[in-house]
Amino acid sequence: MTIEDMSSSPWAPLSDANFNRTIIDRGINLADLACLPISTGWFGKKEENRRLIKVQCYSLQGTANFYMRPIEGLTVLLDLDTKKVVHISDMGRDIPIPKSENTDYRYSKLNNKYSKVRLMKPISIEQPKGPSFEIEDGHLVKWVNWEFHLKPDPRAGVIISRAMVRDPDTGELRNVMYKGMTSELFVPYMDPTDAWYFKTYMDAGEYGFGLQAMPLDPLNDCPRNAYYMDGVFPAADGVPYVRSNMICVFESYAGDIGWRHAESPITGMGIREVRPKVTLVVRMAASVANYDYIVDWEFQTDGLIRIKVGLSGILMVKGTPYVNMNQVPEEEKLYGTLLSENVIGVIHDHYVTFYLDMDVDGPNNSFVKVNLVREETSPGESPRRSYLKANRHVAKTEKDAQIKFKLYDPSELHVINPSKLTRVGNPVGYKVVPAGTAASMLDPKDPPQMRGAFTNNQVWVTPYNRSEQWAGGLFVYQSHGEDTLAVWSEKNRPIENKDIVLWYTLGFHHVPCQEDFPIMPTVSSSFDLKPVNFYESNPILNMPPNFEEDLPVCRAAASA
Amino acid sequence: MTIEDMSSSPWAPLSDANFNRTIIDRGINLADLACLPISTGWFGKKEENRRLIKVQCYSLQGTANFYMRPIEGLTVLLDLDTKKVVHISDMGRDIPIPKSENTDYRYSKLNNKYSKVRLMKPISIEQPKGPSFEIEDGHLVKWVNWEFHLKPDPRAGVIISRAMVRDPDTGELRNVMYKGMTSELFVPYMDPTDAWYFKTYMDAGEYGFGLQAMPLDPLNDCPRNAYYMDGVFPAADGVPYVRSNMICVFESYAGDIGWRHAESPITGMGIREVRPKVTLVVRMAASVANYDYIVDWEFQTDGLIRIKVGLSGILMVKGTPYVNMNQVPEEEKLYGTLLSENVIGVIHDHYVTFYLDMDVDGPNNSFVKVNLVREETSPGESPRRSYLKANRHVAKTEKDAQIKFKLYDPSELHVINPSKLTRVGNPVGYKVVPAGTAASMLDPKDPPQMRGAFTNNQVWVTPYNRSEQWAGGLFVYQSHGEDTLAVWSEKNRPIENKDIVLWYTLGFHHVPCQEDFPIMPTVSSSFDLKPVNFYESNPILNMPPNFEEDLPVCRAAASA
Structure with a gap:
């Protein structure tokens, strides 16, 4: 469309x-x-x-x-x-x-109402010496130890490419990810009736995740110290138009700790060493009609990339004759929660599938499942009866890498470069640290699930193929599910020591509650791409702590 | 001890x-x-x-x-x-x-080394008009819509009690949680050999989680705008001593969004409303010998309480004759990862079990499992074959509330007040939003797991009993597991419409990697207590956005 x-x-x-x-x-x-x-x-x-x-x-x-x-x-x-x-x-x-x-949520319609909660005093993130990043040629972001290319895209929203991180030992830039983006979304509503059954959105392929990204609010969508980037897209007639302030880039400091150690009273050595944690965030917010998706790519100095999706905006609700739950007959199906008089918030899921072309120290990588399994000791071997052991399994083909998470069969998922070992002989790698693991539970033969079959697993790995970038298929609108990630992966191609693409789906089950009316407080979930034996040792060991004399001098605003 | x-x-x-x-x-x-x-x-x-x-x-x-x-x-x-x-x-x-x-991590030993990554410019959270919280009588914290009592404790570290939140409609303070604290930790190492098998720590009951909490570093453990609280504990001879700056309290703003909505190009209404998200954090950091645990209780204006545990500090490592993985015979068991020459990081788990005496609008609450299940449609009923349905089940007794999370049998877990309904008739409640769901996989008959049996489930609910506060038992040191949460819960007492205690275990499997050497970048996980039909509607609807004229005016420090 x-x-x-x-x-x-x-x-x-x-x-x-x-x-x-x-x-x-x-x-x-x-x-x-x-x-x-x-x-x-x-x-x-x-x-x-x-x-x-x-x-x-x-x-x-x-x-x-x-x-x-x-x-x-x-x-x-x-x-x-x-x-x-x-x-x-x-x-x-x-x-x-x-x-x-x-129902109105505009401040101009609300601010004369008496608020019974005490107000908050001004708070902000301040960097009077300016940000620590530079953006070259409008797109190449350089921050502390990271360099990457940043591009607004009409379909994916934000595309991060050629993400590289500088090694603290050698000073070299090392490849991490060739390209990362939101590939597709799948948002099935859980109501099979006439006016609702078809609500099974695929927001990137149908509506354009980037096309729906509106200008960010400079003091509220991003902190005051943010830099903004415009998107330039073609209209239907081919004429380019500018979507201003579509992406923001800023450094965030929430008061978190990068690493710390204090010697305890046990040793009494009086050591206390702590490093603050500052990160770089790239943000976009897409308003696909009612819903607002906030997508953050957060880069950390320890080499970690956190990919976070926040859900806010407005629910898609259903009218009902009921004004109170006590009117609803036992056998009646509401398909959701009564949020207010005559308003039902219908249950739905959100799946956001990311395309992550990992290039850990070069294009040829392997995918390794490190399975944690219980090992029982032999009689007399130990006073212990059991312990956990890590078994490594290198995935040979695509089907080896179709992962449904299981809590009682835990594993770490590593993308390694088998040709590059650390000094003590571990393969360099990155691991996926999952969260937002809600899995689609629709019938796999249900047509919406056939179209959204890329959510049949939470993780997939495919060999790079330039025609396989959009998990729901190149043409999604009215598609029949014949060109999805699930179809490609069935080819079961070799993926060991190849240029591989990792696919991760962040999932949310959303049972609405009254707090979501008339506009929803943000709910977020994120997953991480985290170095695992990628560095020889802690890459932020040498980062300095904060010193009082370096921090800004601030006063209250004149108006306040 | x-x-x-x-x-x-x-x-x-x-x-x-x-x-x-x-x-x-x-x-x-x-x-x-x-x-x-x-x-x-x-x-x-x-x-x-x-x-x-x-x-x-x-x-x-x-x-x-x-x-x-x-x-x-x-x-x-x-x-x-x-x-x-x-x-x-x-x-x-x-x-x-x-x-x-x-191996040394002290800044004084490192700062003359050449750092090959570019340095960061100063950044800080600034509140020139001061914090928005007050602390009355040294312990009663009042912030925006929250009030709670805060106490340092030698065993639990931090105790939050009588947490109440102000209702934006009525102005009344409403009860949420009578008492919340870290009840116990269980940290089994996964090596059954002579010098390692007994490393199965229970840090609160054995070492004292609060006793190990050292003074916080004012510019690095917490941001510059933090307030500090001392702990006063008795020494073995009964004489009190002061642990200064043991807890900090601060407002955090990371640039996140409380809620937002922009009207999309579809409707073209030109609306953009965004509210920044500021939270209140209570932090403690316990250094149990090598490991550092950072425990945050984060209060949000939307009524959510986030409980976060960060792991940093130093690994407990094992000596080995090997200096490279290529020397390790195929059949050799390392029980971990070779981190550096002659150093193995042994695999281990961390379980942090929280005691949460919920009092949602009063002491008598019920625990409800809202199970999401797939419903198949009847032939001809709908073009859809399937959808998800939420089935509510009120737990009658303790065994009904012994929860092992399953990804493919998802449920929301609500603590509700069955005597108090919203205007449209939903019971008021809070839900547990899980994360950090690693589960103990040791043999349940293994003596360490018998002592740590409170990790057999991720969630438990017990009726309030003043002698049941420490999940591993009142006396943990050399205990035999005869007085744990698992034993109490087997009594299967009624829990419906009672003063109930919710127990949640945050779990981490830790397979060390070279980045953890010689000191570990912080790894965090958190779970939430989140209002679910507790409010009639979005409680932060009326919060104002940021305006430029209210924000501080800052300049770089003189020295910089």
Whole structure:
């Protein structure tokens, strides 16, 4: 879909008299209508050979947060090219439109309300001598021990490429990752009814994760010390346009500790050595209609890359006749949580799949599963009966590297360079430190799951292939799941000592709660790419601590 | 053990001529000796009826980091009361003591070395108008919407009690947690040989997690804007002593986002509303000999409490004759990773078990498992074949609430107040959001695991009982596992609508890597206590954004 497709489709139903009549019959002024273009997905039928889209509408009356005022049950199927109405499903006329009260979230509409919590005094991250990074040629970021190329992309949002880290012993720049990006998202809602079953979004391939990234708010999306980068994308007619302040880059210091040791009262040596932890963050926030995804690539001086996804924005909610749980019959299926009168937050999952072309000290790498297993001792061997042992297994082909995490069969997952050993003979590597491990539990034969089959495993490894970058396929809109990561991986190609791509899916199950109404506090999850025997020793051993005399001198703002 | 036990035991072997002889025979000057008191654990034998301790030694020659220079295989068993040697196990004489080079971590020993990475410019968190919290009577912390009591404790380290949060709608203070603390730790090493099998530490009950918490470094352990609190503890003779700056309290701002929404190009409404995220952190760092544990209790304005444990400090390592992996025979068991010449980092686990006496809007609460299960649709019901459904199950007795996490049987775990419903009829509650879910895989019949049986599950719920606060038992040293959480929970007492205690274990498997040598970059994990239908709606909806005119005015320090 182009931006033009997305922004014109919602208005198309207004050319249909039946549509206008049902809107007016439901007591809604046509001028208060806000409608959304919803990707249709694919549901196992032979589809007509044309581009289709569904449109659902909301009432804007009394609030900017129309998402909380669904016109439930009304779904218009449009031809995406002609913008003609193909079908109107007109159900749910008995479901009231939820009230507008308490749904607006704009500060200008709220700030005269009495707040019963005490206010916070100003706080900020300050760097009066400026940032420690430079950006060369507009895209090459250099910070402490890191160098990488940063690019806004209409589909992936942010692309990090040629990430290299300087070795503290040799001073050399060493390759870590050739390219890293958000490859695809899969967001299935858990409601099989007429107006909801098709909500199984793939936000990168269908809507464009970068196309939906809006300008960042300079004092709130990123701290005051941030640098901003614009995106330049082609419109549908080929003319370039600028998306200003789409990405920010900043140094973060949260008061965390890089490393520390104090000698305890046991030895009484009086040693206390502590190093503060400062990181470099690259951030983008994509607003795919209601939802806001905050994507951070965080670089640490110890060589670690943390990839974090925050979910905020507004829920996609469903209208209901109920105003209290005590009205809901035992057998009734809500498919979610009653969040407010007549508003249900429908259960859904979020899967964000990352493409990580790792090049640890060069392109040819191997993927190693280090399995932790219980070993029982022989009788008389030890007063202990058991201990854990680490068994290394080098994955030979793709199927060896289709990983579903199991808590009671734990393993570390390493990408190593088998041709490069440390001084004492360990292969240099990086490991994936998982989190956000929610796994898709849909029926694998369910059409949405066939399209989102790249979430069948949490980790996959494929040999580099320039046509395999988008986990849901190159063309995702109305796709049938014939060109996904799951299909490619079934080829079971060799991956040992090859240029390999690691795929990681960060997963969230979201059972909404009232705190998510009318706008959601951010929920975050992250995974790490962490050096494992990549360095000869702790690479931040030589970093200095903070000294009082180096820190800035600040005063309260004149206005305060 | 008292601090006096711990600090006197390491010197006791010097009164034994055989001990001194083997030290000298190994080429070590007695003046260079550093020894550690190591809890003996219990290994299923009928023990002598006396207090015992083991002592192992290291060479301090050429480094303050003696931990990297083990005198491998030499273990002295002492009577802890008389300090007399009971037995000396004198093995490993053929294992060289690792070199001292590159092991020291003190800045004063490093700062004249050429650093090949570029330096960082000063960065700090600034609050020129001061913090937004007050501490009344030395212990009652009041910050934005939170109030809680904070106490240093010799065994638990930090105790948070009577944590209450102000409701933005009513202005009332609402109870969340009556008491929260680190109850016990369990740190089994995974090496069954003579000098290692007994390393199965329980750091709170054996060493005193608070007793090991040393004064924090004001500019590096906590940011510049921190407030410090002292601990006052009794010495063995009953005389109180002060542990200064044991706990810090500070506001943190990392550049994160509390909530946001921008209207996308789809609707083109030009809305962008973002709120920065500032949190309050309570921190302690315990140095249990080599290891440093950083424990954070982080309070958020949205009602969330994040409990985070960071691991840093120094590994407990093992001497080995090998200097390179190419010397290690295929069948040889290293029990860990070769980190440097003659140094093995032994695999181990860390389990940190928290006692959380939740009082959500009052003492009587219930524990609810919200299981997410796949529901298949009936033929013809929907174009979808499957969706996820949330099934609620209220735990009646303790065994209903013994939880081992499973990724493919996911559930949310709620502590609710069944007597208090929201406006639309949901029970008010808090949920546990797990992370750091490594589970103990030792044989449940292994004596260390019997003592550490509180790690048999990741979550337990017990009815409040004042004698059940220490998960490993009131008396842990040389205990036989007869008084653990696992034993209490087997009583299977009713827990529905009772004053209940939630127990959560944060687990880490640690397979050391070279980056951990000679001192470890911090590894952190955290879990959350998060409001779930506790508030009627987003409690931070009314928080203001940052405005430029409120932020501080800073300049570089004069010296810089």
